[in-house]
Amino acid sequence: MVKRLLALRDQHCRYPGCRAPAxxxxxxxxxxxxxxGQTAYGNLALWxxxxxxxxxxxxxxVTPLPAQSDGALQIPNKGSGQTHISQPELPLHPAAWADHQQRQDQANAPPF
Known part of the structure; x- marks a missing residue:
């Protein structure tokens, strides 16, 4: 499920200028x-x-920029000294994330 959410959010490789499809x-x-590092949506990216x-x-x-937006990453280039900000193509709508969280909670709930 998280891989599908990442594919929707990122659309392609997150490296600046790379357009390899998700x-x-x-x-x-x-x-x-x-x-x-946690295996959680906010700590994952596609490369x-x-x-x-x-x-x-x-x-x-790679440094996440959670205050900037959903999935934004700061990627400094050691060779050129420049810093790139990688924004996801389609940040996940908060309602979709809430639905995902609710489904995860239900799936992890005890069966009684």
């Missing part, structure tokens, strides 16, 4: 899982194989 992308933790490899190798750092 169907060809991998899901990745913005804040690394190995460093206590094509090349850019996922670069992020994992720490060729650049």
């Amino acid at each position: 169907t060809m992308c991998e899901t990745d933790h913005v804040h690394p899982f190995a460093e206590s 094509c194989k090349e850019h996922h490899t670069g992020k994992t190798a720490r060729w650049w750092d």
Whole structure:
């Protein structure tokens, strides 16, 4: 379910200028899982194989910008010194997110 929400939100690889479609992308933790990053919608983004490899190798750092908007990421380029802001194509409407949360709560509720 979260992968579908990410595909709707991101539409393509989140690296600035890359337009690899969501169907060809991998899901990745913005804040690394190995460093206590949660597997949650707000901590996930889609990256094509090349850019996922670069992020994992720490060729650049990714910082979420939750105060700016749903899914915004700050991506500094270590080579050029420039900073890019990656905004999702279609930020998830709050009602859709609330519906997703409610379904998750129901699915995780005890059966009694």
